[in-house]
Amino acid sequence: MKRKLADPPSPQNDPRFQRERAEFSLVVGCERCVYFAHRDGTCAHRYPNAAHKLSAFEPGAEPAGSFCKEFELA
Ligand code: SF4
Known part of the structure; x- marks a missing residue:
């Protein structure tokens, strides 16, 4: 039986x-x-x-924040 990976926690709700x-x-x-x-x-x-x-990375924000693969620091 294949193990299903859980969705990673949203960073906005990660205290660390x-x-x-x-x-x-x-x-x-x-x-x-x-x-x-x-x-x-x-x-x-x-x-x-x-x-x-x-604003999506603030606790409780909707939609939950997620990192963008194309992010490039200005
Ligand atoms: S490429 Fe940059 S501006 Fe576009 S969604 Fe990603 S982080 Fe946002």
């Missing part, structure tokens, strides 16, 4: 992530990405980015 994010000033979120269009809040690659914006 939140603690280390503050402690080390971790940079996450579209707003810090070179591909973010500040004029209208969209992604230059046209990705749906609601779950990648900075």
Whole structure:
């Protein structure tokens, strides 16, 4: 029988992530990405980015934050 992997926990609800994010000033979120269009809040690659914006990483945010594979620090 194949073992089913559980979904990874969202970083927004991970106390260790939140603690280390503050402690080390971790940079996450579209707003810090070179591909973010500040004029209208969209992604230059046209990705749906609601779950990648900075606000999505706050505890309890919907949709839950997830890391973007295309994130590139601006
Ligand atoms: S590439 Fe990813 S992190 Fe960057 S703006 Fe687009 S969705 Fe956001």
